[in-house]
Every structure is written in C-alpha cells, then in structure tokens.
C-alpha cells in the first residue's frame with residue numbers, strides 16, 4: 387500500500403502538509419529531487435550505510451530508516467565509505483557507547499577526505515543529554531542527531547540536514563505518537579520483526595531503557611494484524627513480535643486486550659507459519675499466555691525469560707518484582723505445560739552489593755532451570771538509574787571470578803540441553819547459506835537452535851524436515867528428509 391505511494395505525484399512547490407505520514411512523503415519527494423540533481427552531476431546514485439548496534443528494536447528501527455532512504459533513491463550499502471553514514475546506537479551497557487565513539491573517530495578522518503560525506507547518529511544513546519554535549523564538543527563534524535521518539539520524521543530531518551551548514555539536533559524527551567504506514571526495508575524476505583509496543587514502565591534499577599525509550603505505548607491490534615497480513619502476502623513466514631515487555635501489551639489501549647489475545651489473533655493469519663516474541667518479563671507472564679502457547683501450532687517452542695539474578699535480595703534491589711522462588715515456580719510450570727519448550731535467559735553479574743554467595747544462588751537457579759542458552763553480562767553503571775547511586779564494595783577481580791564461574795555452568799547446561807533432540811526429525815526454517823561451507827545451508831528449529839545441513843540456496847525461506855544427526859554443543863548437523 388504505502389510502498390506504492392508515487393513520490394513523483396506529490397507537488398513539492400506547495401507548503402508541506404501538517405498531518406502524518408503525508409508530511410514525511412512530501413519530504414521524501416523533496417529529497418528525491420535532491421537525489422536527481424546528485425545523479426545528474428555524478429552519474430550515479432548517492433549511497434547510504436546504516437550501522438546498527440543493540441537489540442532487535444534497533445534492528446527494526448534501522449529497517450524503517452533504510453526503507454525511507456531507499457524510497458528517496460539512495461543505494462543502501464554495507465561499507466562506511468558511503469555518502470551518508472548513520473549509526474543507530476545502543477546505550478544498555480557502556481561498551482556499546484565506546485564502540486560508537488571508536489567508529490566516529492574513523493568517520494572524522496574519512497570526512498576530511500570527502501567533505502560532502504554526511505554522518506548522522508540516532509537511537510538510545512542520543513536520548514542522554516551528556517552524550518549530546520560530548521558529541522557537540524568533541525565530534526562537531528557530525529551533521530545530524532535524532533533520538534528514539536522521532537524516527538518517523540527521518541525524511542524531514544534528512545532534508546533539513548542537506549539544507550543546513552550546521553549540526554542538526556532533534557531529540558524529544560517523550561512521545562505518545564505512533565505513526566503508521568511508512569515504508570520499511572526488510573533484511574530477510576521470509577522473516578520480519580513487528581513492533582507491538584514501544585517503551586518500558588518497569589524501571590529495573592540498573593536499566594536505562596525506560597529513560598531512553600519512554601513510557602509504554604501499545605500499537606493498535608488492527609494495525610499489527612494488517613501489517614502482518616501484508617508481510618505474509620509479500621512472502622514472510624515468520625514474525626517476531628517486538629516489545630520491551632510484551633506481557634503487558636494492550637493494557638493502556640482504549641479497548642484493552644491482552645498479549646495472549648493478540649497472539650490468538652495473529653495465529654489466525656493464513657500463510658503465517660511461525661510466531662516468535664521478545665521480551666517477556668517474568669512478573670506478568672500469565673497462565674493464559676502459557677495456555678495459548680501450549681495449544682498453538684504456530685508459536686515457536688522458545689521463551690526468553692530474563693532472570694537477571696538468582697538471589698531474592700538482589701532481585702529486590704534490582705526492582706524486578708519477583709523472588710527466586712516465584713521465578714522457579716514459573717519456569718517449572720512452563721516446562722510442565724510445554725515440555726518441548728526451550729528456555730533462554732539474561733543474567734547480570736556484579737550488580738552493586740552482589741556477593742559470591744548471591745552468585746552461587748544464581749548458579750543454582752541455572753542448574754535447576756536448565757536453560758538452553760543464557761546471555762551473561764557484567765553489570766555496567768548507567769548514569770541516572772537508581773543503581774548508579776548504590777555503593778559496590780565488590781572488586782572487579784571478584785566480579786570477574788563470579789562471572790567466570792557462572793559462565794562455565796551456563797555453558798555446561800546449555801550443551802547438555804541442546805543435544806537432547808539428536809536423532810529426531812524436526813522442521814527447520816532455512817535462513818542462509820552457511821558462512822563457512824557453501825554446500826550447507828543454515829536454519830533454525832522452532833526452539834531457536836541452529837541447524838546446518840547439505841542443501842541448495844533455493845531452500846532459503848522454506849520450511850524443511852531435517853534429521854538431526856549430530857549434536858555439536860550449540861548447534862546440530864542434519865540431513866534433509868523431505869520438502870514440506
């Protein structure tokens with residue numbers, strides 16, 4: 387529908403419309419004029435490179451920006467030698483920030499060689515005032531900065547940047563606006579992320595996300611269904627429903643609806659084969675959701691259920707709203723109801739005041755739950771969060787030792803869990819040609835485990851039955867049994 391809007395039919399001699407998304411299409415048309423002039427002058431289209439840091443939300447935002455850039459007429463390329471380079475940043479841990487500063491250093495010297503090159507920054511890191519100050523002071527060559535709330539305005543900002551000699555900065559503290567029907571460029575033709583909500587109201591004491599992504603806002607279920615139906619008509623077979631806390635989806639809508647109800651509606655969409663979602667907070671994972679997952683033919687057998695810590699004292703200081711016992715009871719219930727499900731988690735080590743005994747409790751939970759995989763992080767102090775003001779008497783060496791002990795157990799349990807399907811036949815969604823051996827293709831099981839097997843590139847995007855012949859730690863080698 388919107389991808390078919392013909393920019394050439396928009397009269398750019400008129401004043402820009404005030405309503406959205408019409409206003410953005412007007413600016414896309416303006417930018418397209420600029421691209422034509424560029425093409426005449428240089429004999430080629432301008433190029434753009436989008437570099438994404440962080441989570442699936444950011445990946446999805448980058449697809450939206452790429453959609454607009456392509457519509458304008460830029461060629462999107464991987465290399466940072468492009469005429470326009472955008473960094474979509476993450477600030478969940480400090481190392482994500484440091485990586486961006488490193489890359490900006492490189493851009494400075496590239497810009498000196500090519501003064502027409504434009505550099506832009508967006509995403510979570512830009513919502514922090516101290517970051518903006520630092521960029522203005524030390525990276526004054528940057529041309530455009532915007533945040534997480536005004537991505538839909540990208541065409542307008544892009545146009546303003548090319549008109550301006552100075553750094554353009556547009557950061558909003560909050561937004562209750564959700565603009566539908568803008569173009570998006572998908573990385574994979576057969577699978578896609580779909581935002582169902584934005585922001586987060588949980589305020590875990592270590593986490594910066596509520597400050598940089600704002601309050602919880604759910605998309606209207608009809609808009610979500612319409613988007614998925616369109617994706618399916620374009621060849622998508624798997625969707626990943628995205629939200630910081632999908633279990634509280636729909637609570638603030640005029641006509642409230644639960645996440646479990648939304649899933650039931652998505653399940654009805656004909657032609658859609660697989661449904662995934664990210665991320666669940668254990669505190670509001672309902673019995674209804676477990677029931678819906680259990681009875682579903684399409685919802686994947688995978689649940690990412692962040693634990694963060696296994697000590698109730700630390701969980702309380704983290705403001706997680708559950709105890710160790712409540713988490714264990716929930717994990718037990720899920721495993722009982724859906725025995726073939728794979729559970730994965732996130733764990734932080736080194737939260738202020740966490741002792742070796744606390745980490746032993748976390749390790750005990752890992753042993754009990756038997757995660758299929760766990761992402762382990764060393765705590766990173768984020769300015770402005772409550773935890774940043776908490777004293778931490780534990781030394782870096784102790785934290786590292788605690789982290790290593792945990793990681794060892796995580797790897798052992800994951801290895802033993804993943805191998806359990808060896809010898810069985812399971813359905814794989816083929817995603818790509820194997821990175822190391824082009825005679826193999828790589829795909830995923832419903833439970834998210836990776837499988838490599840001999841196959842043609844034409845299998846990409848299809849569901850194939852594969853016998854899992856060898857288990858290798860975190861992945862399987864298999865043999866195709868029959869086409870679907």
Ligand code: 5AD
Nearest residue numbers: 592593692732733734763764765766
């Ligand atoms: N330090 C370390 N890890 C963090 N996470 C979030 N905030 C921090 C922090 N300040 C981790 C959590 C979350 C994942 C996305 O990142 O485990 O689930």
Ligand code: SF4
Nearest residue numbers: 440441476477478510
């Ligand atoms: Fe990083 Fe969090 Fe922003 Fe995702 S939402 S990009 S993890 S800070």
